[in-house]
Amino acid sequence: MNVMTRPDELEACAPAGTFVETVTRVTHFTDRLFHFHTTRPSGFRFRSGEFVMIGLMIEGKPVFRAYSIASPSWAEDLEFFSIKVPDGPLTSHLQKIQPGDAILMRKKPTGTLVNDALVAGKRLYMFSTGTGIAPFASVIRDPDTYEKFDELILTHSCREIAELKYGQDLVASIRTDEMLNELFDTSKLKLYNSVTRENYPFKGRITGLIESGKLFDDLGVTPLDPATDRAMICGSADMLKDTKALLEAAGLTEGANSRPAEFVIERAFAG
Amino acid sequence: MTFVVTENCIRCKYTDCVEVCPVDCFYEGENMLVINPDECIDCGVCEPECPAEAILPDTDPEAQKWLDLNAKYAALWPVITEKIDALPDAEDWNGVEGKLEQLSEKAA
Numbered sequence: 001m002n003v004m005t006r007p008d009e010l011e012a013c014a015p016a017g018t019f020v021e022t023v024t025r026v027t028h029f030t031d032r033l034f035h036f037h038t039t040r041p042s043g044f045r046f047r048s049g050e051f052v053m054i055g056l057m058i059e060g061k062p063v064f065r066a067y068s069i070a071s072p073s074w075a076e077d078l079e080f081f082s083i084k085v086p087d088g089p090l091t092s093h094l095q096k097i098q099p100g101d102a103i104l105m106r107k108k109p110t111g112t113l114v115n116d117a118l119v120a121g122k123r124l125y126m127f128s129t130g131t132g133i134a135p136f137a138s139v140i141r142d143p144d145t146y147e148k149f150d151e152l153i154l155t156h157s158c159r160e161i162a163e164l165k166y167g168q169d170l171v172a173s174i175r176t177d178e179m180l181n182e183l184f185d186t187s188k189l190k191l192y193n194s195v196t197r198e199n200y201p202f203k204g205r206i207t208g209l210i211e212s213g214k215l216f217d218d219l220g221v222t223p224l225d226p227a228t229d230r231a232m233i234c235g236s237a238d239m240l241k242d243t244k245a246l247l248e249a250a251g252l253t254e255g256a257n258s259r260p261a262e263f264v265i266e267r268a269f270a271g
Numbered sequence: 272m273t274f275v276v277t278e279n280c281i282r283c284k285y286t287d288c289v290e291v292c293p294v295d296c297f298y299e300g301e302n303m304l305v306i307n308p309d310e311c312i313d314c315g316v317c318e319p320e321c322p323a324e325a326i327l328p329d330t331d332p333e334a335q336k337w338l339d340l341n342a343k344y345a346a347l348w349p350v351i352t353e354k355i356d357a358l359p360d361a362e363d364w365n366g367v368e369g370k371l372e373q374l375s376e377k378a379a
Binding site: 053 | 291295312
């Protein structure tokens, strides 16, 4: 299949309303997961936690999918986190990109996993599975999040231990980053990992760990309380549905940009 | 898979959905918006934004009968890409039942 990745060629045929951005770095974590950086268009503004449509020109046609921007709103470049689906229309090609290649990006970022869609609270939970960690990679590097909440708890659950590496490396890098430590109190951030298909000290789906109370015991915090706790959820369709039900049972209500409330969900990456 | 606009948009037309749509797939009639099912990427960001709770995923049994109407008018009405003021008496019409007969087929 013909995939156009040369920046000059892509510029010449990019559809209206799209940017052509250059890939600057690619990291493969497992045979199912990778991460890459691109240049950021001047004038492209977004809120930490939002997603944007990115794509490739394949056989002369643009193919786009929604991707969370994993970098914070102040960063000079853009970061994305992707699965590799062997016959996926986009990811089967996207997984082959190399530094110097170009990709397409639509100009309108959007999303619900943003600080603006939550009312003030004390503790922010970010529940993620798999690549659902991507928007939170952005949110946990945004000074606004630390200003709004006393405690940030990122949960990341995956099938295999190797899939946790991205989140673990990121959190470790935030804690030791001099610039970020000057901007906000990085000790507010906690990472909680669980694994579903391999032996690991914290085993099982996040929904089971919420339901049993093990999550709160392990973290040493009180159970979910609508007076203090806020949440963002990003993961598989089942995980979204089940986590939403648990939060609603605890008395939290779903919010949106137009009416902030106690928790928000991203559906864009489900399925 | 797509989301669809249903009856409670009629005579309200809040347009909060338009502001968040990443692919600009809303189309504007005189007193209702519709989604182009061929363009919607099923991201779902619009659904919780609608003050009239008029947007549903097509997996919802209630949504099925609105799918054809959305497709039909998306082909006839102009695209809308930015939020505008809601209709002046939107608050009065939000939640009123049986609004389908009030639907204007005119484009915005």
